Amino acid sequence: MNVAVVGGGISGLAVAHRLRSRGTDAVLLETSGRLGGAVGTHARDGYLVEQGPNSFLDREPATRELAAALNLEGRIRVADPLAKRRYVYTRGRLRSVPSSPPAFLASDILPLGARLRVAGELFSGRAPTGIDESLAEFGRRHLGRTATQVLLDAVQTGIYAGDVEQLSVAATFPMLVDLERKHRSLILGAIRAQQVQRRALSAGGTPKLSGALSTFDGGLQVLIDALATSLGDAAHVGAQVECLTRVDGGWKLMVEERGQRAELSASQVVLAVPAHVAAELLRPLDDALAAQVARIDYAPIAVVHLGFDAGTLPAPDGFGFLVPSGEKRRLLGAIHASTTFPFRVEGGRVLYTCMVGGARQPELVRQDEAALAALALEELRALAGVTAQPTFTQVYRWQRGIPQYNVGHLERMAGIDAALQRWPGLHLAGNAYKGIGLNDCIRNAARLADALTDEESVRK
Ligand SMILES: Cc1cc2nc3c(=O)[nH]c(=O)nc-3n(C[C@H](O)[C@H](O)[C@H](O)COP(=O)(O)OP(=O)(O)OC[C@H]3O[C@@H](n4cnc5c(N)ncnc54)[C@H](O)[C@@H]3O)c2cc1C
Structure with a gap:
């Protein structure tokens, strides 16, 4: 062969x-x-910038196996503990995403009624089988309208830069559909999964990979x-x-x-x-097969790096922030790259990696690099209170950035797999x-x- x-x-x-x-x-x-x-790291003027992906979660055995086969395990760098905190821009300001159910109930991430509605998820029912639901439909059934608009939309924006009303839940977050199928409620399912994991660990099972946000010492x-x-x-x-x-x-x-x-x-x-x-x-x-493959859509995305000299602004807290589409802003979100991976900047500089465009505002990515950098800075000023002037900018534009697994994707994939048999x-x-x-x-x-x-x- x-x-x-x-x-x-x-x-x-x-x-x-x-x-x-x-x-x-x-x-x-x-x-x-x-x-x-899409993967590429560039060193310039004391910054190590990523043109596309920024990191991976160290929870996939195949990735670990590949790193081991290439003798790279010793070069994996995990994110700073400060990056555990994440923010969502909602109701006029950045709000910290709570990390536990009690913290969620006590937080201001959603209005009280919406938080109580999320707690009501325990009583959710299962969807009728055979329906390819959008992420938003699934979210509204389980978490309610506001949590879907704010939290679920923010989460998908950070991964797919997509449209929550279009993405297929089964194609983008199959684990959610699986939890529903097995346990009816996502909260119940998550609790049971944790119990199973704890029992396996106390019975001497091998601990899973850390799941930590990771990169390599010289970037991806x-x-x-x-x-x-x-x-x-x-x-x-x-x-x-x-x-x-x-x-x-x-x-x-x-x-x-x-x-x-x-x-x-x-x-x-x-x-x-x-x-x-x-x-x-x-x-x-095979014209029919080609037509099915051609129907897979991509969202354009621009990656805008803005670097600031040491001492000109405080180091931003946490991994970064996401902006739900309902906020009608021009930024999808920003990664606090220098907080997450401090080795990627020299001498206390601050690096923001901003994301623009997506399925939400594809037209923004057509702008030239200077306009994209100006837009990102204006948005950082408005959303994150950044007042300093960047001394470093680097922009990467991806016209076909992120594939969109919209409703119908799994059916299309079944058709593609069947056609490939020919x-x-x-x-x-x-x-x-x-x-x-x-x-x-x-x-x-x-x-x-x-x-x-x-x-x-x-x-x-
Ligand atoms: C801005 C951005 C941020 C992202 N962030 C993350 C992240 O933080 N974490 C994460 O896990 N994932 C992230 N992703 C997703 C991830 O980076 C991509 O899904 C992944 O890198 C895609 O790899 P690929 O090999 O499938 O495709 P590609 O990287 O697109 O590679 C396809 C290759 O085919 C080549 N090619 C095209 N035509 C031909 C031809 N006719 N002959 C020969 N070669 C050809 C192209 O030049 C290209 O090199 C991000 C993606 C983008 C765009």
Whole structure:
């Protein structure tokens, strides 16, 4: 078996690495001049800034396994304890998100009536089966209207930058649907899950991973560099796959690499490219499959880093804040990057990483970088009381930033999986399908690589 992995983001890199570490001949083809896709860390003027993802939660065994295989476990850095606190901008100011049920009831995060309504979740019923509910519909049934508008909307904004009325709860937060199915009430389910975990630990079970918010000592780029080193010559940058054809039970790829066109044969192909690129490659083969893949939408997002000299403003408290859509602001939220990972700035500087756009206001991302930096600063002034002038700005714009798993996504995925059966040896990977987080991409990459190698060893 030889595998061509198309796309050198974290998904493609993790698939190719796992295949090669299990003895399979795999090459990776990446169209741009660098590996990593959305992931990339840049050092400039005493700041270490992330162009896309900022961190991952250390709770996914596949991510740990990958870090261990690359000898990176010692380079994982967990967030400062101060970053445990998070804020939501609601009713005119930043309010701390309470960390326990009693603290929630005593807090001012929601008006009293809305807090009591959340407590009433204990009496929630189950949804009728077979309905693909939006996150908002699910939230209103369990938590009430206000908690959905403020808290659930803020949570999804921090992950999907999406529209709470459009996102599918089953596709974006499957654990919530699972809790409801098993326990009816989310609160009851969470209590029971904690009890089970406590019993398992006291019976000598292996403790789960810490779940801590983490990165590496040189930012997430460390993971990409280690994958690139491990793949060596098997990873080709500047290699654009232009078309894909089925030939004699295998595959032929037309690749343009540094101005030269070449054909590459492979028995298996993994398309780890964004959905719109996968759709273009699939169209000549299977128009219906391509149409389903093309329907997966993305929300644009801009990442605006603003850096402030030491002593010009107090270090912001906590991980950062999120802004629910009902507030009608132009910021989705901001990460207090220097509080969360102090090693990412030199000498007491302060770094805010602001997020703009999303499904809510996609048009904002079309602005130029100077306008985005000005907008982010105005919003930081209004929402977080930042009065100092930044001496560092860095903006990254992602026109196809975050895939949107809207209502209908799971049905579409079932259709895509069924259609792929018509094309043996052709596989889709990447954040457009079954999870957008780095952990999801790495877990799904490992599963795919293992399925391919296991299938091959059965054939032998
Ligand atoms: C702003 C932002 C913030 C985020 N924050 C977080 C976070 O904090 N934590 C987290 O877990 N996740 C976060 N995510 C999500 C996560 O970063 C992504 O889901 C993940 O990196 C996607 O990886 P991927 O390999 O699936 O896709 P991509 O990174 O998009 O990689 C696809 C690759 O395919 C290449 N390609 C395209 N066309 C071709 C072709 N024809 N031939 C060859 N190659 C091609 C592209 O150049 C690209 O390198 C964030 C995402 C963004 C955009």
